[in-house]
Every structure is written in structure tokens, then in C-alpha cells.
Amino acid sequence: MNLKQLAKELNLSISAVSKALRDSHEISPATKKAVLAKAKELNYQVNPFASGLRKQKSKTIAVIIPEVVNDFFGPVINGIESIAQEKGYHVLIYLTHEVEQKEVAIINLLQNGRVDGVMISISAQTSDTTHLEALKEKGIPLVFFDRIVERINAPKVITDDYNSGAVATNHLIENGCQRIAFVSLPNKLTITQKRMNGYLDALKNIHIKKDNSLILFCNGDEHKDKDLIRNLLKRKDRPDGIFASVEKLAIITYEVCEELNLNIPADVKVICFSNLKTAGLLNPSLTTITQPAFEIGREAASILFKLIEKKGHHFLLEKTTINSKLIKRISTEKTSGEK
């Protein structure tokens, strides 16, 4: 079913039908009604390829994320999709699996009009960012969320990483930890840096100085990361507290603890960024920093759509920060509170 057939059915020209469908002012109400009725009857749908080709817009955005195996990116997708559905946009999803090369390949796929805009949370391994700059050069709106590239001039939606890092560390300190390790993704990620700075300043406050042997930079590869964490916990001077900067590393930490027969929280206390919003299902000994993932998705998508719609206007919503929540669970009584 296409315009031509529809026009024939109605004894109208193709362009009249096309205009009627887009509610043009130059078509009489009567014909509009007739067209709409017929279109519905025959279940006519505009061919997105023809229309996209002609209008040079796709009504589609791309979301590029490392993975969907944790409870951060899931809700983010939810948030993005909810806004996109409102706006009548379609959402393409691409996973980098933390591999820089895949990220580059994916970005290259998007250079030729397939999408009207891109949202990305960069891979842990990405260091060169020319692919992203190239995309921006082509005039394709770009929004970063969570894992951002500081030096690229594009809107960014993040959480209050520095502060969260400090709060998390303080929480361990309050629970009696002395040797607190920071387990994180590569140092090049801004989330790593900021969370670490919060961690370091919290320690500095109580006059503990930086101990590089307690700072672990993983790289996103599950096996390698597990080895690193195992080594950390096997040492006789192992930490009594661990601040895991991302959920996945906390999970690995838990697995290693089980393997080494270390009791949490008796032997080691753990706190992590995590969105397992399943309070009841959580191990009661785990305190989490929870990011408002759904809101981050919605916010980033809203900004992207503003950019798409106002394309050409030189307006730049710079960084947007959405606060995360501390959900306390280390202490014996199961209380939970906000920061």
C-alpha cells in the first residue's frame, strides 16, 4: 500500500493525498477527512525510506552503550525510549562490549543519515575520540551520558560523581574501615577520575594518604578484572573496605570473596555504584550508590531532541548533573536513607 494506490482509490493526485496526510493548510477539510478515512481503512503507513530519503531525516536516534547486563543501562534505555515514543522517534541500539574498535565501527555506520542524533556512553577502553569528533563535524547531534568525553563540546548528562565518591568512602570510614580500596574502570574515564577524587579527598579528610596499591584500574574484561581483584584480596594486608566504582566490579568482588571464603561484611565491607533497585533482593550487607538511571535516560534524550529540532541554533546545554542516592545497608539494622 503506497501513496499512488491510495490516490487512485480516492481519485486524487498523489501530492494532494500526501499533503492531506500531513495536514497541510492547502487542502480542504472535506478531502482531508476522506483521505484520512481511506488511509486508516487501508492501513496506509508512510514508507520511512522514501520519506527519509526525500526529507533527509530519519526520525531515528542511536543509543550506544557498553552493555545491557546491569541495572544501569536497562533503565536508561527505558527512559530514552519513553521520550522517543512521545516524540515519534525510533531507537536503534548498539553495544560496544567495552571494545574501542567496535565503538569506532558503530559510529562509522551512523555517518550517512541513518540517524538524526546519537546518544553515547563511551566504552571503558576508548582513548582516541576522533570518531566522535568526526560525527560531530558531520553535524549529527551528539549527547553524552554517564561516561562522557570531557573535551568534546556537546551536552553531557552525568551524576554527581565526585560527591558520590566521597559519600561512599565516608560511609566505609564510618563503618570502621581503615584500609579502603578503590576498584574501578580505567583511569581515562571521567567517572573513574571523579569518583576517585571523591574517594581520595574523603581519605585526606581523616589524614589517610593515597596508597596506590589500594587503587585498582580494571579494563572491562571480566576475566582480567577478576584476576586483579583476586590478587588484591589474596594479599595478607588486604583491604577491610572496598569501594567499587561500578556494579559489575562489585559483583566480581563478591564472587571473589565467595571463592576465597571471605565474609562480607565481617571480613571486608563493600560499597558500590549499583542500580539493583531490588532492595529486598540485595544482600543486606551491601551499601549502594544508586544513580537515577531512568531520569538520566529521559534527560539525555530530551536534550538530544532539542538539539535535533533546533539544529543550527548555536545553543549548548552544557553539563547536566543529576544526583545519585546512597542506600545504606552495611549496618545491621536495615535502614535506608538519602544523601
Place this chain on the structure above:
Amino acid sequence: MNLKQLAKELNLSISAVSKALRDSHEISPATKKAVLAKAKELNYQVNPFASGLRKQKSKTIAVIIPEVVNDFFGPVINGIESIAQEKGYHVLIYLTHEVEQKEVAIINLLQNGRVDGVMISISAQTSDTTHLEALKEKGIPLVFFDRIVERINAPKVITDDYNSGAVATNHLIENGCQRIAFVSLPNKLTITQKRMNGYLDALKNIHIKKDNSLILFCNGDEHKDKDLIRNLLKRKDRPDGIFASVEKLAIITYEVCEELNLNIPADVKVICFSNLKTAGLLNPSLTTITQPAFEIGREAASILFKLIEKKGHHFLLEKTTINSKLIKRISTEKTSGEK
């Protein structure tokens, strides 16, 4: 950058360049090489709309799921995307939020060539399935996974729901439960029916007969579902065991227990379908039935691509069953084993 410009740069005709790029036999190796080099140099990418319009294929599939807030659909997406990436396909994602009306609207969007195939796990509220049949009528390949529609003649990828239901129920029985409730999504879902049959047969085995007051059909709306579960647990003759047919309902159950100060597993034992593969993070009192979500995604995607590529051939891979795993956690010693 388009074919025309590229052709001009090379002093060739558009069609020659086009053919060269698609490695046609009617182009000399020499020109092919030149074209490829120039294309790479100028970072030429085919315009997907022009190409899609002409070839009437989109190199895109749609994935329609209820939500991405749990650890089932996340890994499923992962699996699908991994296959799609191999095959050079793009993945559109749509969420129904368990609302039938949204599912219908989404399916309608896909009737006009936007995608070459569709994978769906239907919403809990879907009862009428004419929209899905209409899609099949149009010749768009369709694959169901997990939440299938039995009567539609399309490939289906599921887990061994009946057996899992029986295993889950037996596990509660072995742990001393006498009054076991079955908390599930609407009865019209095949997963509900099969898991329930497993549950009922396990009870029948020990001569306990069906007690309808212990069987709860929720509908996917979080608030309503919570009320239902709260009522169940407030009764004086409340169950001593709960088999939650989906992860989300287990989470709600946990929340209600916390609210009512019921201790798990002392007061109530809970078992559920869940993919929180975060063994260490789980509440040790929770036993789960874990579905191989990643594999389900991969399998369903593989079948869809076969369908897309062999379009016209009357071959129908009917139901594919992938077994789930029982991860025991109720008993005090933290053992885990497979079924």
C-alpha cells in the same frame, strides 16, 4: 558524500562505482581497487534510505519487549545484538510497558518496510493478537521468544517452563513448605500456564490439591500487583512458600515482606524466575530459576535471520526449548547446583 560525487572524483559513471562497491563481476579488478580506495579515503557510506528504498530491504530488525528493567531482557538484547552485529543488521528497540495498546501501535509502525523482521515477547496484557497476525500476513518474518502466542504459526524460543515450575515447587516442598502460593502474570500468557501446570503437578504429587486462593494472577501494573500480594501476605492463613513466576513479582513480594515485617525465609520462603546473575549480591535466602537469556536472544535472532534470508521457502522451525537452571539458595549452606 554520495555516489555522484564519488563518481565524479573517479571519472567514472555512477553505476560503475555502485557496482564496484558491491564487488560486481562486471567491473575490472583495477577499477574496483581504485573505487574502494577512493571510497575509503572520502569515508563514503551508502545512504541507507536510498538503498533501502531501492532494494526494499532495511537491514534492520525490531525487538519488542515489555521492559528492560530486569535482568532477563537485558541479556536477551545482548544476545540479539551480538548476532545482528555479525550479520550487519541494525536493531530497533521498542518497549510496550506491558500495555496492549502500545504493542498494537508499535506493530503498526512496522508494517511499511521499516524492518525486515520482528522479534517479540508479548505484553502481559495482550489478549487480542490480530495485530501480530496482520504483521505475519504482510510477510514480515516474526519470531516469538519467552512470552509467545501459541496459536500463531511462527518460530518460538522458550524455556522449559513446565518443568521449571515443577522443580521450583518441589524445592519449596523439600524445604518444608505446605501452603505454597503461585504468584504470576495473567493466565493468558503461556509462560504463566505452563509454570502453573508444573506447580500444580508438583503439588498433586504429594496429594495437595489446587487452592485457588493461593494462586494470584497479577497484570503487570506495579501498584495493583503490590496490592494483590500485600493482601495475600496479610491473611492469617498466609502461605509459607511463594513461587513467583517472574522476577519483578518476586521483587514486589520482597518489598511487601519488608513492609509487613515478614522474615525471609523464616516466615515465608520465596523462589522465583530471575536472572540476577549476581549470585553474590543476591539475598542468600532466595532460590532462583535462571533462564539462559543471552542464549535465548541469540537463538531467536539466528532463527529470525534464517527466516529473513530464506524468505519464501516454506520452512518453519517450530518451538525451540532452552533449559533453565535452578540455583538453590534457600538452604543455609550456600550451595548451587543445576537441575
Place this chain on the structure above:
DNA sequence: ATGAAAGCGCTAACAA
């Protein structure tokens, strides 16, 4: 081995 040209289905400028 290369080129010319038709047309995929739609939109929009222009004509009537």
C-alpha cells in the same frame, strides 16, 4: 567493462 536511464515512494516547489 562501462554507461545511460528508469524508478523505488515520497515531498515540495511551482503551475493551474
Place this chain on the structure above:
DNA sequence: TTGTTAGCGCTTTCAT
């Protein structure tokens, strides 16, 4: 208010 027409960028048949 409606119709005619020229492409959008690509693929493919047919001619050269």
C-alpha cells in the same frame, strides 16, 4: 484547492 513534476541517492536492466 488540487495537480504536475523534479528530484532525494541508490540499484539494476539494458545498451554500448
